[in-house]
Amino acid sequence: MFIIWITYIFAISLKDKERMKDSTLLQIAKDFGSPVYVYDAEKIEFQYKRLTKAFSKVKNLKLNYAVKALSNISVLRLFNKLGSGIDTVSIQELRLGLKAGFKPEDIIFTPNGVSLEEIEEAAKLGVQINIDNLSILEQFGTKHPKVPVCIRINPHVMAGGNTNISVGHIDSKFGISIHQIPLLLRIVENTNMNINGIHMHTGSDILDIDVFLYASEILFDTAKNFKTLQFIDFGSGFKVPYKKGDIETNIEELGEKLSQRFNEFCKEYGKDLTLAFEPGKFLVSEAGVFLAKVNVVKQTTSTVFAQIDSGFNHLIRPMLYGSQHDILNISNPKGRERFYSVVGYICETDTFANNRRISEINENDILCFKNAGAYCYSMASNYNSRYRPAEVLLYKGKAHLIRKRETFDDILNNQVEIVL
Numbered sequence: 001m002f003i004i005w006i007t008y009i010f011a012i013s014l015k016d017k018e019r020m021k022d023s024t025l026l027q028i029a030k031d032f033g034s035p036v037y038v039y040d041a042e043k044i045e046f047q048y049k050r051l052t053k054a055f056s057k058v059k060n061l062k063l064n065y066a067v068k069a070l071s072n073i074s075v076l077r078l079f080n081k082l083g084s085g086i087d088t089v090s091i092q093e094l095r096l097g098l099k100a101g102f103k104p105e106d107i108i109f110t111p112n113g114v115s116l117e118e119i120e121e122a123a124k125l126g127v128q129i130n131i132d133n134l135s136i137l138e139q140f141g142t143k144h145p146k147v148p149v150c151i152r153i154n155p156h157v158m159a160g161g162n163t164n165i166s167v168g169h170i171d172s173k174f175g176i177s178i179h180q181i182p183l184l185l186r187i188v189e190n191t192n193m194n195i196n197g198i199h200m201h202t203g204s205d206i207l208d209i210d211v212f213l214y215a216s217e218i219l220f221d222t223a224k225n226f227k228t229l230q231f232i233d234f235g236s237g238f239k240v241p242y243k244k245g246d247i248e249t250n251i252e253e254l255g256e257k258l259s260q261r262f263n264e265f266c267k268e269y270g271k272d273l274t275l276a277f278e279p280g281k282f283l284v285s286e287a288g289v290f291l292a293k294v295n296v297v298k299q300t301t302s303t304v305f306a307q308i309d310s311g312f313n314h315l316i317r318p319m320l321y322g323s324q325h326d327i328l329n330i331s332n333p334k335g336r337e338r339f340y341s342v343v344g345y346i347c348e349t350d351t352f353a354n355n356r357r358i359s360e361i362n363e364n365d366i367l368c369f370k371n372a373g374a375y376c377y378s379m380a381s382n383y384n385s386r387y388r389p390a391e392v393l394l395y396k397g398k399a400h401l402i403r404k405r406e407t408f409d410d411i412l413n414n415q416v417e418i419v420l
C-alpha cells in the first residue's frame with residue numbers, strides 16, 4: 001500500500017515538473033517580466049480531486065476553498081469550475097467570490113472579530129454565515145432569529161507546533177470556547193435562532209492525524225446539542241511539505257478514518273449531514289512558484305549574498321513565519337552548488353534563505369521559489385513604494401496573465417496630494 005502511494009506521488013510530481021519546466025518558467029519571466037508569480041491550474045485541480053477522493057465514502061462532502069490563501073479572481077473561477085465552494089473571511093472576499101460566479105449558497109463567511117453590520121451584510125447577500133463569539137451571536141440571533149447560523153467552536157487542541165498558526169489552543173482569539181457551551185446553548189434557546197452548522201479550524205498544520213481526530217470528537221460532542229444541523233465543518237490545517245523531510249498530512253489516511261467516524265456519527269444523529277472542509281494551503285501552495293531575478297551577487301568576508309529584485313514586500317512568509325521555501329536557480333540548474341544567503345532589495349532585513357545550497361548564481365539569473373501559491377501574493381504589499389508583482393496562470397499549456405504588474409499610478413492611487 002505504502003509503495004503504491006509513494007510511486008503514485010512520484011509519478012504525479014514528474015508530471016508537475018513537465019508542466020512547470022525550467023524552460024517554460026524562464027520564458028514566462030521573459031514575457032511577463034520579474035518578479036512574477038506562476039500558478040499551475042492542473043496541480044490545483046489534482047489537489048482538489050485528491051481531497052475529494054480521500055473522502056469519497058462520505059455521502060455529502062463540501063470543499064470550500066479558503067480564498068485568503070490566493071484570491072485572484074481567475075483562480076476563484078477555476079475553483080468554481082471544479083465545483084468547489086469558497087470560504088471567505090471578509091465582505092470583500094465574499095464580493096470577489098460572487099463576482100467570480102459563485103452562488104451565495106456556495107459561500108461560507110467565516111470572519112473573526114468583525115462588526116455586526118458586516119455579518120448582517122453577508123447574511124443579506126444570502127451566504128452561510130459563521131459566528132465565532134457569544135456577543136455577536138446573541139445580537140444577531142435576537143435581530144434575525146430565522147437566518148441559519150453556523151457556530152465556530154474552539155476545541156482547545158494544539159494541532160500544529162507553531163503558536164502563530166495554531167488557533168485552537170486555550171488563549172487563542174478564535175472560536176467560542178467549548179467551556180462556554182452552556183452559555184452558548186442559553187443564547188440559542190433564548191433567541192430561538194437556527195443553528196445549522198458547527199465549525200472548527202484548529203490551526204494551520206495537522207502533523208498528527210490522531211490529534212485532529214481527537215478535536216473532531218469534541219466537535220461531534222458539541223453537535224449533539226443541536227437538532228437542526230445540516231453540516232459539520234472541520235476547517236483546515238492540511239500540511240504540505242515545504243522542504244525535504246517535511247511531514248505532509250496523509251490525506252488518504254485522514255479521509256479513511258474521519259469518513260468512517262463521520263458516517264457513524266450521522267447514524268447516531270439520525271441524518272446524513274454534510275462534511276465540510278475549507279482548505280487553502282493544501283489546494284494552492286504547491287501549485288505556485290515565485291520567480292525573481294538576481295540583481296547583485298555580493299561577496300563579503302563571510303557570506304555570499306544573492307540579492308533579488310524582490311523582498312518581503314512580495315513574499316513575507318520567511319520573515320513572518322520563518323518558513324523555508326526551496327529556492328532553485330533555474331537559469332543554471334546544473335551548476336556547481338555553493339552556499340548563498342538569498343536576500344531582497346528592501347531597505348530592511350529581508351532574508352529569504354540563510355546559507356542555502358543553490359547551484360552557482362550569476363547576476364541576472366532567475367531564481368524559482370517553490371510553494372509560493374498560498375499566502376504569498378495575497379500578503380504582498382507596496383512597502384518601499386515597490387510595485388506588487390504580476391501573476392500568471394498556466395492553464396491547458398498556455399500562460400495567461402491574470403494580474404498585471406502594478407505601475408506608478410497604482411502607487412499614487414488614493415493618495416491625496418495637498419499643496420502646502
Ligand SMILES: *Cc1c(COP(=O)(O)O)cnc(C)c1O
Pocket residue numbers: 066068069087089110201203204205235236237238278279280281282374
Ligand atoms: C485561513 C483559514 C483556512 C485555510 O487554512 P489553510 O491552512 O490555508 O488550509 C480555513 N478556514 C479558516 C476559517 C481560515 O481562517
